[in-house]
Every structure is written in structure tokens, then in C-alpha cells.
Amino acid sequence: MSGEIVIPPEQRIKVVEREDGKARLVIFSQRPETYQFAVETDWEDEGYAWKVMSGVSGIYSSPEDAERDAKQEIRWVRDQLAKDNPTKGANEVPAFFVKAPRSMALRDFAEHLAKLAQSDRWEERDSVNYPDGYYFRQCFGQLEIVAQIADGTEFSDADFLIWVRKGEDMDRRTEALANMLVQSGYVLIG
Structure with missing residues (x-):
């Protein structure tokens, strides 16, 4: 969704400025106990300047949840927050890029992950x-794993990220999932 949406200052909980100063998270x-995020971008053309809001998220129950997903979904936000506070980035790390043994949809990959991890079906979530x-996620106690289509910016051969x-047992579960993927014919990249 794009357009000239204006978020009044009193509704803004947190603003993260992109390094070039031309965009901000x-x-x-807008309502009590509901939070969202969007990217506000500055545009100039023929002497006119305006701001455009894009990528308005779904609704979250806390600003921390909104920030967590914004960091995951928007690379420059993740990079900027890591620069601003290097220790805070430790809460969420990319585990690995994956090359599938054959062409497959993300839905098929998520179904295969559920079988490998002996878990329930992974939850499909929409996000622009x-x-x-869209992406898929699954929780194992306090640990949450998210699978998405790789955007090709870091590793063009990767199909998924x-x-x-x-969360609890992060290292053990991540290593076990990586080993199961490799044994099933997937290639880990990076």
C-alpha cells in the first residue's frame, strides 16, 4: 500500500532514520494497544517534495514485536539498528540461505521443514x-523460526532464507535443522 498517509507525531512510537536521511521506519x-510499522520515504521531483508511506504492516500487540518484524523484513532497518546498537541485533540473526535440490514453492519448502523438524504445519503469514x-513461521517453545523466499540480493543462487x-536451544535446533536440510539434498549458502 502506498500513498500520502500522514502519521501524526503523537502516534509515532519510534522512528529509525536510514543512513542517507531519505527514508525512515x-x-x-493509531488505536490503544495496537502497533504497526511503515516506511516513510522522501521524494523530490521538479522542485516539489513530499513524503510517501509504504509497506504498512499488519497489527502487533507491542511496539517491540513490530520492530522485531521490521528488522527482519527490511534490510536497511536491520543494518541501521545493528550499527546504532550492536548488542541489540543479537536477538535475531539470519540462520542460513538455502538452495533447494529442485525447483519448489515456499509452501512446499515449509511443508518439508515441518516434516524434518517433526512439527505441526508451519503458519503462513502475509506481509508486503x-x-x-508472504512467509512461514513455526515456534518451538521460545524459539521462532521463519522461512521466506530469498530476495537474491546477498546470494543469487539461494531459493530460501x-x-x-x-530462544531456548537456538544453537542446537538451528544446527539440527541445518543438518537435516543438508541430508535431504539442500545446499546451505553463505
Whole structure:
């Protein structure tokens, strides 16, 4: 969704400025106890300047949840927050890029992950900030794993990207999942 949406200052919870100063992440609240994020971009053309909001997220129950997903979905936000506070980035790390043994959809990959991890079906979630507009996630206690289509910016051969949000047994579960993928014919990249 794009357009000239204006978020009043009193609704803005947090603003993260992109390094070039031409865009910012805005975490905001329009109703009590509901939070969203969007990217506000500055545009100039023929002497006119305006701001455009894009990528308005779904609704979150806390500003921390909104920020967490914004970091995951928008690379420059993740990079900027890591520069601003290097220790805060430890809560969420990309686990690995994956090359599938054959062409497959993200849905098929998520079904295969569920079988490998002996888990329930992974939850499909919509978000305009992800490639193709959706991703899958699964929780194991406090540990959350997210699978998405790789956007090709870091590794053009990668089909998928798996994120692990910090939780109990993160290292053990991440290593086990990586080993199961390799044994099933997937290639880990990076």
C-alpha cells in the first residue's frame, strides 16, 4: 500500500532514520494497544517534495514485536539498528540461505521443514515486506523460526532464507535443522 498517509507525531512510537536521511521506519499506534510499522520515504521531483508511506504492516500487540518484524523484513532497518546498537541485533540473526535440490514453492519448502523438524504445519503469514508477500513461521517453545523466499540480493543462487529468532536451544535446533536440510539434498549458502 502506498500513498500520502500522514502519521501524526503523537502516534509515532519510534522512528529509525536510514543512513542517507531519505527514508525512515515509523513504528506507530493509531488505536490503544495496537502497533504497526511503515516506511516513510522522501521524494523530490521538479522542485516539489513530499513524503510517501509504504509497506504498512499488519497489527502487533507491542511496539517491540513490530520492530522485531521490521528488522527482519527490511534490510536497511536491520543494518541501521545493528550499527546504532550492536548488542541489540543479537536477538535475531539470519540462520542460513538455502538452495533447494529442485525447483519448489515456499509452501512446499515449509511443508518439508515441518516434516524434518517433526512439527505441526508451519503458519503462513502475509506481509508486503517479504518477497512475494508472504512467509512461514513455526515456534518451538521460545524459539521462532521463519522461512521466506530469498530476495537474491546477498546470494543469487539461494531459493530460501531461514531466520531464527533467539530462544531456548537456538544453537542446537538451528544446527539440527541445518543438518537435516543438508541430508535431504539442500545446499546451505553463505
